[in-house]
Amino acid sequence: xxxxxxxxxxxxxxxxxxxxxxxxxxxxxxxxxxxxxxxxxxxxxxxxxxxxxxxxxxxxxxxxxxxxxxxxxxxxxxxxxxxxxxxxxxxxxxxxxxxxxxxxxxxxxxxxxxxxxxxxxxxxxxxxxxxxxxxxxxxxxxxxxxxxxxxxxxxxxxxx
Numbered sequence: 501x502x503x504x505x506x507x508x509x510x511x512x513x514x515x516x517x518x519x520x521x522x523x524x525x526x527x528x529x530x531x532x533x534x535x536x537x538x539x540x541x542x543x544x545x546x547x548x549x550x551x552x553x554x555x556x557x558x559x560x561x562x563x564x565x566x567x568x569x570x571x572x573x574x575x576x577x578x579x580x581x582x583x584x585x586x587x588x589x590x591x592x593x594x595x596x597x598x599x600x601x602x603x604x605x606x607x608x609x610x611x612x613x614x615x616x617x618x619x620x621x622x623x624x625x626x627x628x629x630x631x632x633x634x635x636x637x638x639x640x641x642x643x644x645x646x647x648x649x650x651x652x653x654x655x656x657x658x659x660x
Contacts, residue, residue, distance in 0.1 A: 628654075 526651045 632650055635649055
């Protein structure tokens with residue numbers, strides 16, 4: 501039994517030595533490797549979460565910038581429309597003023613022409629009347645003869 505005890509004792513010592521050797525050379529490096537790997541994976545997950553949050557923040561910023569750009573675009577378009585309407589009204593007002601000025605000048609020109617024609621007609625009628633009167637006075641005949649002379653004179657002058 502002593503031999504069994506001594507064998508048992510050596511087996512236990514061998515097992516303990518094997519355990520310490522395995523612990524030092526196998527378990528410890530494997531445990532460190534696993535812990536490092538766990539830390540590395542955790543760091544990668546944290547980085548991925550941070551990048552997702554950063555991407556979401558960037559997306560929100562871009563969406564806000566896009567909304568801002570749309571509103572600025574609408575403001576610019578509205579301002580351009582207002583400016584175009586103002587310019588249209590100014591051009592229209594200027595065209596009306598120009599048209600009124602042209603009409604006023606035309607009316608003045610027509611009035612001057614009418615006055616000129618009237619003056620010429622008066623001069624012509626006066627000349628005709630004097631010519632008719634001189635013919636009547638030259639012949640100084642009776643009333644029937646005077647009427648015929650005036651009618652003949654007017655026919656010669658071209659007055660109907």
